[in-house]
Amino acid sequence: MDERVLYGNGLMTEHDVYLFREGRHYRLYEKMGSHIMEVDGVRGTHFSVWAPNAAKVSVTGDFNGWDTDSHPLAPRWDESGIWEGFVPGVDRGAMYKYHIVSSVGGYVVDKGDPFAFSWELPPNTASVVWDLDYTWNDSGWMNIRGEKNGLSSPMSIYEMHLGSWRRVAEDGYRSLSYLELAEQLPAYLNEMGFTHVEFLPVMEHPFYGSWGYQSLGYFAPTSRYGTPQDFMRLVDALHAAGIGVLLDWVPSHFPSNEYGIGYFDGTHLYEHEDPRQGYHPDWQSAIYNYGRNEVRSFLISSGIFWLDRFHADGLRVDAVASMLYLDYSRKEGEWIPNKFGGRENIEAIEFLRIMNEAVYKEFPDTQTMAEESTAWPQVSRPTYLGGLGFGMKWNMGWMHDTLAYFSMDSIHRKYHQGQLTFSIWYAFNENFVLPLSHDEVVHGKGSILGKMPGDAWQKFANLRLLYGYMWAHPGKKLLFMGSEFGQGPEWNHDAALAWEQLEYDNHHGVKRWMEDLNRFYKAEPALHALDFSQDGFAWVDFHDADQSIVVFLRKDGEGRTVLVALNATPVPRPNYRVGVPSAGYWREVLNSDSTEYGGAGWGNLGGVESKPVPSHGFYDSISLTLPPLGIVFLRKE
Template sequence: MTAVRDAMAGIGHDAVTALVEGRHGDPFAILGDHRVGGERVIRAFMPGARGVDVLAREDGSRIGTLEMAHPAGLFAGPVAAAGPYRLRVRWPDAVQDTEDPYSFGLLLGDLDLHLIGQGTHYQLGRCLGAQAMSCEGVVGVRFAVWAPNARRVSVVGDFNSWDGRRLPMRLRGSAGVWELFVPGIGPGTRYKYEIVGPAGNVLPQKADPVARAAEAAPATASIVARSEPFPWTDGDWKAARAHRQALDAPISVYEVHAGSWLKLMEEGGRNLDWRELVDRLVPYVAALGFTHIEFMPIMEHPFGGSWGYQTLGLFAPTGRYGAPEDFAYFVDRCHASGIGVILDWVPAHFPTDAWGLAQFDGTPLYEHADPREGFHQDWNTLIFNLGRNEVKGFVIASAMEWLERYHVDALRVDAVASMLYRDYSRKAGEWVPNKFGGRENLESVEFFRHLNSMVHQREPGALVIAEESTAWPGVTAPVEQGGLGFDMKWNMGWMHDTLQYMEKEPVYRRFDHHLMTFGMVYAYSEHFMLPLSHDEVVHGKGSMIRKMPGDDWQKFANLRAYYGFMWMFPGKKLLFMGGEIGQWREWNHDASLDWDLLDNPHHSGLQRLVGDLNRLYAAEPAVHATDSDPEGFRWAGPEDAENSVFAFFRQIPHGGERLLVVSNMTPVPRTGYRVDVPEAGYWREVLNTDAGGYGGGNLGNGGGAEAESADGTAWLRLTLPPLATIVLKGPSAAGR
């Protein structure tokens, strides 16, 4: 007992009790390798062990035997030899040789800790969380987590029977980061953190905020991800990305919910995984001519019914569709097929699950303390406290993780309006004004400017797209000009106006002609994307085809005419999956799209039209290159509300190519309809949504029309099919 007593010299009873009860905040002060009175001693906490020997790491020879210093499993004793060591633990039914986690020195560098505290560490996925690595030549995992107000943090998992007493972590000073290297484990290991809050209470075990992999719901553990870089083959894509995603490039987006695009009914309705989506989704999107796939959030989320918009794992691809490297493979294969990848990303709020970010260290760490700032009444979620440097840095680092680690091409930021206004969806007295007494959320404004500046600095050519539903000025204006710095903004006003128009019976449309034209009043105030997103086909709003009035033939004709109008109207394009096949049902995240509808020529014809619209949009610079140029659009003559006809030109300024677009939004065919044009000659009909191949009646202009002219004026006499959009290409570009 004398050797044990000497080995425990200077360690008080209270400290030992705190350690064995899992309340000690500095385990390295007791455990591991120490000098006591000029003698080397080793202490190890092994609850349930019968004995512990110390072995030389180099040759495995025994250099000491530890004796029990506390019946809970604390062992201590002198060691004669110097140098690295291992422990041989004698359990009741086994003997285990293992490295001692408390034999390793400091892990994170001072610069890392400084940047974390500043909120400017943009590679947290390579710093915090679980990093599979070697330390002093020993293979294991370095764990690190930010929990500044905790009394004690332990890493728990299958490797220690989820016992929070066994592997308490070391606190790294003012940064509030806890760290520990656990030898002998690696990728695939499940883990969480057990945290003792400032009041001394043990919190529910927490998933890792910076985990890069996680169990598929409903399981909630974090998983150690592989650290080896993915073998990317998309160098050419990334080199050309800035050109592909420029404001004058064709960008047409197919929005997808990965779990319900296609389910394998012959296998119980299971989801496709990422590698199966490579084989099925990627060629489908390429064949239809879309330039991008946009996924509803694929970050880890506990409740599938949130569609991913209540995210908890901001650094982890959801385990529902495979491992992180499988998602990387999907992105790589998209790039090989000429398709960009956009991810919906949610920095506004997070769910209240006890094992997640809420009250993470026993205090409102990631969220605001005041519910008037920190609780979303609409969604029953918590709001990130972006005024705190560490939280702002955490969220921005999440964005950079997807862009840098996974080569994602763009982020579409969800619910921007809810972040910009302190009184968003709140009554008087339910919100806290800013320091000037206003409703603007100044912290969010600074966050967006910082986010967008960092993305453009670190990932040139990547896009950040705002889902912002108000008239906040300068959403896509550069930061240096006082804007928020986004690259594009969803045009929610255009979408609501035009759908409201299309849902009306044609006989009444002449009274609301402005709903289709008003978008041009502000079309160039921002860089817009025209979205027909998932939000428009859920919660009783009806599918795209069901929104259209009339019998089935008229519904399809209306939708074809609307798509033709949309694809030719200024702005980048987005269509939610199922819209291209005229799905009758509202979207259901638990069910597959109704692919059998394509046996019907009306549905397959609509799909064919969407593909042809994408190809026309990409092939004609007059349409895509002037999306942000006011000189690229001109109305063709006065408004014709009485006939519900819309006619406009898309053109390359200063004598370049020109397209004429005419939409007849009534079921009445019109012959000899006059449209004044800038030049005489033959105007070739390059698209007609009433074509028989699309399921239409095949009424049109026989391939084109010759413009008449007199007294310096030219005009076309056109046949306008019912409920249809036609596109004609001018003679200077088309020739005969």
């Protein structure tokens, strides 16, 4: 093999460099990193890395015996700080790192490639030369996904951690591979009626126990479950089944492992130098310098990459609140105010706006979602109106209030009815997703079922009531894996879900309830078409706190109406009169107390006929039997 490094064959043009340095290059993955190619008829790999404060950069790998001198890269003439070179004979599967000698303080280090498409299986830390060749078969989905991801479409999201959904007991209790997931997951999601799946970060990460939230490989799916093409096959299979794929993405912080991007060239290149800006006390990780143009290009290219090369249908951006506030989780004196003396991170705000604009310009049929836990205004409003530009925002207030309400004994709920109903007063300020996520079933919080009060039947009845209320409430839905069948134990990332519990009627009943909720939710426009408009919701009665009863209407704006009534006490309420907007027969389409879900069977015998008896401001009304710890959905025939 001819081991000379050939120069002058860089993929980065002058225009690419200009955009990179302006912070406006959003497809750097096409130019930077390692790319297999031919130069003058010779096959090899072109390497390109940004290290502006390096005195020397070379490629070291298994192809040269990890020699740090045999394959030096050359700096570009344009002072961009990019080092590059073509190494003949290096092909797919070769392991490598960049050996960097800094011009500052004599710092010497071997770094992984920030743009690598593949990495060694952790705990090994080398980057791997790879290509992303794949023949996609999802054109049918891609042609209609704009409709499937639309704000007026049903969106029921199954959040999952790939490594602990199911395990293979006869093979060392290992996690499923991407290909095994491609065989099993689409059918399960269709059986359950979910419209989308959201993966906890699949980007390569050193520590499995971080669940991917300590990402270092921003352009590589983790090798724990297979190759990049294997992950593409999983996405392809989900699309073939009509399931959208959302990916958690973490541009808020990164771990400080020596081989990663921290202190990359002997300087704080990607992160702030001052720990009051560049160190995150909650996660002991580094914070990006969003004011640096090249860093913005890097991060936005990562977000675009997953939508482009892996056909992801959306990005859920983690820990947005930590990005917006300079004093997030910091005490007085531990943070630096912005140039106006405030606590807002102006550079991060600008980054998020530019990122969202880039995503929706390049992929207008996708969605971005913010996990933002404060009352920051206009998170899901367009940037031209002063918003951050996200498509949707997680409704953390709804989650906290609702779980607090359902966790208390029913005898106390009449004093706290406002916790259940308050969310409607701000429900349309943002495009909200209602999340019961992984964060609510870890670190000693127990499972969702475990939060429910009472004996066994009350726990399961409360759980079915909670899910019914959630699916009836305005906003898209997100539920973490295992919750759909009422898993008892807290989630453990080192174990599979407690699938064996489905042998018990109560758990099977919760699963059946979730299936029917999803099917009705998807089929009934009144439950999703106007999720983000006040026109899609109307109170019937939220004042009956003494009996812990709430009644409301969901509407689609085209004349379809669903009446929802819930009873949050274990006492059945027969002959309960409820006003209705129109006379006629109101069919009971869902009842959480049905025996097929594990309930006692209290209900309305299929439906009720209205009578011209005024109630709740309406001329007509119906007399309902409200089941104990139950919820009923009725639709006008």
